[in-house]
Amino acid sequence: MSTKNGKTGNVYLIPSTLGDMEPLEVLPISIKQTIEQLDYYIVENEKTARHFIKKISPRKSQPSLKLSVLNKFTEAQEIPTFLNPCFEGFDVGILSEAGCPGIADPGAAVVKIAHEKNIQVIPLVGPSSILLALMASGMNGQNFAFNGYLPIDNTER
Template sequence: MIGKLYLIPTTLGDTEPLEVMPLSVKKVVEEIDYYIVENEKTARRFIKKISPKKSQPSLQLMSLDKYADEMETRKYLDVCNEGINVGLLSEAGVPAVADPGATIVKMAHEKNIKVVPLVGPSSILMAMMSSGMNGQNFAFNGYLPIDKGDRKRALKDLEKLSKDKNQSQIFIETPYRNEKMFADLKAILAPTTNLCIAADITLPSEYIKTLSIKDWKFQTPDLHKKPAIFIIHK
């Protein structure tokens, strides 16, 4: 029997795992010893938190950070041929969405290994759910350009796209640049364009608000170094 690849969600911050994900995740973690992870330290912390009695020395953690060797990562799923299940852990949220884990999932399909996604918090979907914008037609655009001119063009393009297609446009920013992004949004977008900011989702400091750009000019949310999702709709 060939082992399976389980896509295991993690918390979006320092939240008790079982407050934001089902018991099925805990059960799977308790059964798996082989994991593909972005960061060994945070992965071990999550595993210990959701399954305190699990033996840490029994864990086999394979790295998928930016320094991982591509030839080596292609061997990560070889243990599935021995009937061993493997867990793919994201650094935060669900694996393979705005996450390097997609390469492992693609590899699993190529090797005819069954992929099993587990339910957990996705900041992108939770922001979309709570924005009040069009949840029938939306697009995730990842990070926008850092260069000021390129970023302005990207924002105006997304604003036009949202109007032409009635499509909500989702994007993210590195947390320490959130405030610069917020300033650019207020300066570049039309006054009637709607903007949702969803920061620290699922945490006690959670902040989610949708306003028009003209109304955001009178708001100063604390976004410094907080994981945030931005959504616009014209």
């Protein structure tokens, strides 16, 4: 495939807020700058992703956004196609529903494929509920294991 300017695009891992806080109060300005440069996104939920992007960058053209949905209903064979814009020279952002993409998040599947295809993956700084819980626990952070979140359903929990 030919690429724009002969370069393969990058994949940016874009964190989002945890809870109902204003994104620019807790996320670094680099998140805003990255969102303003990207038109291609891989998201868990289109509606909430558009809302988050609009909060970060109110003047960003919503019709120009090209969103691929990655959730439990996404077919496995569809996931590699989400990276096609990279081979056309465009950068792609993976936007987590809450917290950091790839950390207990379906974005990990895309990151794995990006590495296999020699696409540069650039993680951006943001909140991770797992790390925030570890930080606040008082436990030794030198050695811990995350075995998944508790089930949402009370009977399963």
